[in-house]
Amino acid sequence: MTQPTQCSVFRISQVLRSGEPDTTVIIRGWVRTKREQKTFTFIEVNDGSSMAGLQVVVSDAIVGYAESIKRINTGASVEIEGKLVPSPGKGQRLEMQAIALTVHGEADPETYPLQKKRHSFEFLRDIGHLRSRTNTLSAVFRVRNACAAAVHQFFQERGFLWVHTPILTASDCEGAGEMFSVTRFDLNKLPIKEGKVDFSQDFFGKPTYLTVSGQLEAEIMAMAFSDVYTFGPTFRAENSNTSRHLAEFWMVEPEMAFCDLKGDMDLAESFLKYVFKHVMETCQEDMEFLQQRIDDSVLDTADNIINSEFARVTYTEAIALLEKSNKAFEYPIAWGIDMQSEHERWLAEEYFKKPVIVTNYPTEIKAFYMRLDDGGKTVSAMDILAPKIGEIIGGSQREERLDVLESRIRAQGLDPEVYWWYLDLRRYGTVPHAGFGLGFERLVQFMTGMANIRDVIPFPRTPMNVEF
């Protein structure tokens, strides 16, 4: 505690960690439980700074006791000045003896939806404005915060430049998915010209969308700053109804000039190790709670990521392993297929039992910008497959040769004109370069063991859901 002799405001995590008996402090937060006794009342106050709350003992000797206690119920907001004392009860080192108590806002127990017991995540999604006050969601969001901090720390330590790629875009980046349109048109009065919507009258003069990836712009910046990364929201208008998809999600996309596929894989692996390590160091209490209440493999998973080397196989080797597995897959195995969830899960969960990096995929099933391998049958792509959640990272060495890139754009039925600036990067000072994309929510999901991706982002956007 920095100011033990002065009465001042502290976060509850500070009080619990380093509070000293006989000091007087002020805490502020929301009441989790109230237990009335004959001549005093226990209340547990949580301010979001930690899993544990502070137990406050309110004696009936304090001014306005009866009225205050009546107004204090689960969910009420309070500010309490009190003296820290060693706790005679079990479960906490310190507790607070209240001296003065202010109730900022009541929470009518007849209508407040959060009870002291466990709720289903489905129900909590219906009260998205209140669910962050629960143990599990607050633990998840603290872990999410730690992950975000670790992302920046990892790249900043390595001299990467954080680039803010645009959210509004006119390019559709390899057709990575259905895009949300952005317009200033009144949709009930669309200007029509020759039977089609006349986008020349719209804000940007052409069809515009929410970005699905910052990769192409990241490549632009990598051609000036060598190592860059993006970390921001991306959007997919896919009608995906799964526990692993969101319409709005955050992506981390590093892009490195003078880098090949091996460098890309090495960076991705050390990146994941770094983030897991950081979370284990800074959110120990939250991770232990998640281990206990959500998924009892969370700590093993983290240990596994941090301490073991990821498996690495080529696509061709992976297909051979699947063929030899003698497992009855729903989708048949053959060289050239786009691996299905069941195949990826078998590799990561049953065969390797840890993350596995699969490289050099068939050219036909990958995007045009991935670098063609010698022979042309495969490209220098890599996916990292994690147990339970599948693909967590997808990356590649980019095609830096102008002629090859142009022919690949044409081969996929795309118009090179549209990519004029992307091609210019190969005309002027092209270099081998590589990068990857990571779905941030999937990382948090993997880390926390949460079954549904909607519960690792504060305000999930999914088909038919934009409340809150």
Place this chain on the structure above:
RNA sequence: UCCUCAGUAGCUCAGUGGUAGAGCGGUCGACUGUUAAUCGACUGGUCGCAAGUUCGAAUCUUGCCUGGGGAGCCA
């Protein structure tokens, strides 16, 4: 978008053609350095919506809506 399961009290669920139930919550009381406190009483319903079958529907049929799980698409 497809397959599948579900929707009944504030929450979690039981009820499968004949008077709408339990636990938890909430309220009141008792008891108690408690910590998902405990004990007792009380409280609580448009059975997702609409139509149909039937003497009678929470229950059977059809359509729609919403949610879960799986698949596809992908990160």
